[in-house]
Amino acid sequence: MAAGNDLSIKGKAYIAGIFEHPTRHAPDKSTAQLHAEVAKGALEDAGLTRADIDGYFCAGDAPGGVMAMADYLGLKVRHFDSTDTGGCSYLVHLGHAAEAIAAGKCSIALITLAGKPRTGVMPPRASGAEADFEAAYGATTHNVYGMCAMRHMHEFGTTSTQLAWIKVAASHHAQHNPHAMLRDVVTVEDVLNSPMISDPLHRLDCCVVTDGGGALIVTTEAIARSLKKPLVRLIGHGEALKGPRGGKDLDLTYSAGVWSGPRAFEEAGVTPGDIKYASIYDSFTITVLMQLEDLGFCRKGEGGKFVADGNLISGVGKLPFNTDGGGLCSNHPVNRGGMTKIIEAVRQLRGQAHPKVQVPNCDLAIAHGTGGLLGIRHAASTCILERV
Amino acid sequence: MDSAEKYPKPQGNPETVKFWEQTAEGKFLIKRCIACGEAHYFPRSICPFCFSDKTVWEESSGEGEIYSFSLMRKSASGPYAIGYVTLKEGPSLLTNFVDCDMAKLKIGQKVKVVFKTTDGAPLPFFTPV
Numbered sequence: 001m002a003a004g005n006d007l008s009i010k011g012k013a014y015i016a017g018i019f020e021h022p023t024r025h026a027p028d029k030s031t032a033q034l035h036a037e038v039a040k041g042a043l044e045d046a047g048l049t050r051a052d053i054d055g056y057f058c059a060g061d062a063p064g065g066v067m068a069m070a071d072y073l074g075l076k077v078r079h080f081d082s083t084d085t086g087g088c089s090y091l092v093h094l095g096h097a098a099e100a101i102a103a104g105k106c107s108i109a110l111i112t113l114a115g116k117p118r119t120g121v122m123p124p125r126a127s128g129a130e131a132d133f134e135a136a137y138g139a140t141t142h143n144v145y146g147m148c149a150m151r152h153m154h155e156f157g158t159t160s161t162q163l164a165w166i167k168v169a170a171s172h173h174a175q176h177n178p179h180a181m182l183r184d185v186v187t188v189e190d191v192l193n194s195p196m197i198s199d200p201l202h203r204l205d206c207c208v209v210t211d212g213g214g215a216l217i218v219t220t221e222a223i224a225r226s227l228k229k230p231l232v233r234l235i236g237h238g239e240a241l242k243g244p245r246g247g248k249d250l251d252l253t254y255s256a257g258v259w260s261g262p263r264a265f266e267e268a269g270v271t272p273g274d275i276k277y278a279s280i281y282d283s284f285t286i287t288v289l290m291q292l293e294d295l296g297f298c299r300k301g302e303g304g305k306f307v308a309d310g311n312l313i314s315g316v317g318k319l320p321f322n323t324d325g326g327g328l329c330s331n332h333p334v335n336r337g338g339m340t341k342i343i344e345a346v347r348q349l350r351g352q353a354h355p356k357v358q359v360p361n362c363d364l365a366i367a368h369g370t371g372g373l374l375g376i377r378h379a380a381s382t383c384i385l386e387r388v
Numbered sequence: 389m390d391s392a393e394k395y396p397k398p399q400g401n402p403e404t405v406k407f408w409e410q411t412a413e414g415k416f417l418i419k420r421c422i423a424c425g426e427a428h429y430f431p432r433s434i435c436p437f438c439f440s441d442k443t444v445w446e447e448s449s450g451e452g453e454i455y456s457f458s459l460m461r462k463s464a465s466g467p468y469a470i471g472y473v474t475l476k477e478g479p480s481l482l483t484n485f486v487d488c489d490m491a492k493l494k495i496g497q498k499v500k501v502v503f504k505t506t507d508g509a510p511l512p513f514f515t516p517v
Binding site: 143 | 436
């Protein structure tokens with residue numbers, strides 16, 4: 001067998017369809033409708049029809065969950081999965097879809113994400129046994145990621161200027177994306193001069209809030225080869241969970257990416273140095289910096305130096321990242337970034353990214369994200385994708 | 389601060405009822421496992437480290453130091469300082485820093501527990517020593 005062994009998902013699932021909803025503000029649409037629109041878009045991209053789908057994956061953003069959503073979409077599936085790990089759910093779904101396809105549980109899987117936080121409609125965040133002991137203290141994404149940045153600065157000397165370079169790189173890419181919410185190129189000074197939201201994170205260290213969504217079609221090699229799209233397949237996947245575990249394991253300087261990353265790289269049989277393009281979830285600038293370290297693109301504590309001076313800008317630096325403008329500038333539907341990370345990685349591997357940001361001969365990419373609250377309980381999922 | 393409006397009432401449950409009863413007495417309880425010796429927070433009946441059910445309540449010194457913090461400025465109820473404190477007994481916990489100049493907080497700073505009355509049980513907060 002050319003692609004991995006029987007106990008691996010390596011090379012067994014292909015991404016045959018992608019669709020990112022062009023909207024960034026959808027007060028005139030329902031959330032379920034957005035799910036249907038992105039599903040339709042991904043099917044058209046793949047050249048398949050709704051009746052072909054026999055596996056469905058969605059997360060907490062799907063109104064009513066997988067049962068209600070599948071019924072709304074009119075799906076008849078033999079496999080489904082509604083794992084919810086926040087923003088990285090869809091990166092988890094991609095790995096799980098590959099497992100299901102490898103095991104013969106389904107052959108054409110649909111994954112959808114959609115929602116309207118910009119309009120003001122968001123499903124509530126689920127709380128666990130910790131609620132009585134934590135909810136009162138007002139943990140939000142801004143201040144919990146702020147605590148991560150504060151500790152990273154304390155331990156490693158990371159600076160706000162270094163974090164700002166991540167936003168600067170994203171903005172250089174977003175200027176070429178006609179759908180991006182923020183298309184203006186910004187400077188380090190612009191980031192540092194933007195209002196402080198939760199120390200040490202400024203407004204421009206934070207991602208955008210957008211309505212919208214995205215969808216994927218994942219299928220077998222045989223079906224993918226029968227379609228007309230360039231062949232892009234998953235060759236490695238890893239997932240992991242991390243929390244303070246009784247308060248003993250609290251360490252805000254690293255994420256569950258230290259486990260999901262190596263699992264994915266090992267399965268794929270490649271190293272960070274081989275990666276041509278990186279989609280890294282960018283809920284905040286600090287999210288990117290920590291993930292690059294955790295995935296092994298640089299050593300722990302050296303993320304600040306790694307991202308500075310345009311190293312993440314396509315055509316300029318060594319590691320082009322988030323060439324659609326990412327969550328920092330383009331799109332962050334439902335406050336969940338995992339789906340758009342996969343979609344831009346597939347565009348790069350197909351050679352269909354914007355010509356100004358397309359990485360030459362892009363044949364190996366990573367799509368990675370975290371979900372939940374990086375500073376408290378979170379998940380990470382890493383996908384290594386290859387153009388065949 | 390108007391604590392009664394800002395902080396939600398703890399719901400409580402059979403596993404944690406003793407914690408909330410004791411906060412009313414001004415005591416800050418943690419749990420310790422007598423099988424492995426480790427303390428943990430928030431309290432569980434089964435130790436998250438060794439999975440023994442031999443966990444017992446222990447009154448914490450309430451003393452610790454700031455592990456990290458962030459001053460949240462974008463808040464309808466005014467700025468507040470969220471952070472993690474590492475207790476002398478070992479566990480770290482999420483809290484807010486109160487009764488202090490929030491602009492002068494520092495990682496490593498010594499802090500101690502203070503209770504603030506809410507519309508339910510008093511909640512533990514921390515303040516610089």
